[in-house]
Amino acid sequence: MNFTPELQFEGADFRGRVRSLSDDDQANLLNLYQHPELPGQRPLDPASEAAQEHIARMIELSVQMAATQRGMMWALEINGEFQGMVSVFDWQPSQLRATLRVDGLAALTLAQRASALTVCMDFLSEKYHMRNFAYQWIVGQDQALLDTLAGIGFEPCATLRDGWKLIADNGEKTYVDVIQLHRVADLQTGGE
Numbered sequence: 001m002n003f004t005p006e007l008q009f010e011g012a013d014f015r016g017r018v019r020s021l022s023d024d025d026q027a028n029l030l031n032l033y034q035h036p037e038l039p040g041q042r043p044l045d046p047a048s049e050a051a052q053e054h055i056a057r058m059i060e061l062s063v064q065m066a067a068t069q070r071g072m073m074w075a076l077e078i079n080g081e082f083q084g085m086v087s088v089f090d091w092q093p094s095q096l097r098a099t100l101r102v103d104g105l106a107a108l109t110l111a112q113r114a115s116a117l118t119v120c121m122d123f124l125s126e127k128y129h130m131r132n133f134a135y136q137w138i139v140g141q142d143q144a145l146l147d148t149l150a151g152i153g154f155e156p157c158a159t160l161r162d163g164w165k166l167i168a169d170n171g172e173k174t175y176v177d178v179i180q181l182h183r184v185a186d187l188q189t190g191g192e
Contacts, residue, residue: 003066004074009119011111018074018086018116021062025075028082029055032103039140039176040166069093069128076104076116083108086120090134097132098124110148118152125185133183138164139176146179154181 004020021029030051033044044051058073065071071091076084084104091098100120102113117135124130135154137146146156162175 004062004072005123007074007119007123009115011115014078014112016076016078016112016115018076018120020066021059021073021075021085023056023059025059025082026052026055028075029058029085032082032084032105035105037103037141039138039164065089065091071098072120074116074120076102076108078108078112083112084116086116088120088124093128095132096128096130097134098130099134099136101135110142110144113145114148114152121183121185131185133185135181135183137179137181139178146181149181153183153185155183156180157182 002020006017006019009016009018030044030046033051033055034046036043044054062071062073065073069091070089072086072088074086075082076086082105084102087101087103088098089101100117102108102117104113121130121133124133133154135149137149156179158180160178160180163178164176166174166176168174
């Protein structure tokens with residue numbers, strides 16, 4: 001049984017879809033995690049056995065998470081090419097709340113990210129009556145992402161001071177802020 005549906009979306013110059021992860025996505029996910037977006041996140045070594053096991057386990061858990069309403073992971077494709085992943089985590093069904101994240105390759109534009117997030121939030125609102133959505137932006141990520149998130153209804157609601165730990169190659173630790181953004185969907189219209 002597939003608990004993560006395929007959803008279509010499009011923009012002025014692209015056609016996109018999100019779909020459930022499959023074993024065929026292992027190479028795509030290993031490639032994705034060679035280009036981490038989060039500050040301090042280290043690339044996976046694609047040749048390591050541990051990285052291969054991690055990706056296989058992530059695909060397996062994506063099914064379990066969706067089946068138990070704990071989260072979802074969608075492969076994100078633009079014009080038929082794998083460009084990233086949309087994740088729903090910290091899902092709290094009793095509070096109709098979840099946190100989202102998009103991990104993308106360099107070719108994934110901000111407009112494409114926004115379209116993918118919007119179609120996923122619309123699905124969650126319609127199917128699970130979910131209303132509260134969160135996104136965390138970490139200082140050091142692309143500043144333009146904040147404007148993109150604002151454009152689809154997210155508003156800053158809290159700053160977690162020194163909420164993200166960075167460890168340099170020499171072991172030195174520093175901390176940066178995490179901006180918590182929030183969007184409350186109107187269930188009557190399915191949107192903001």
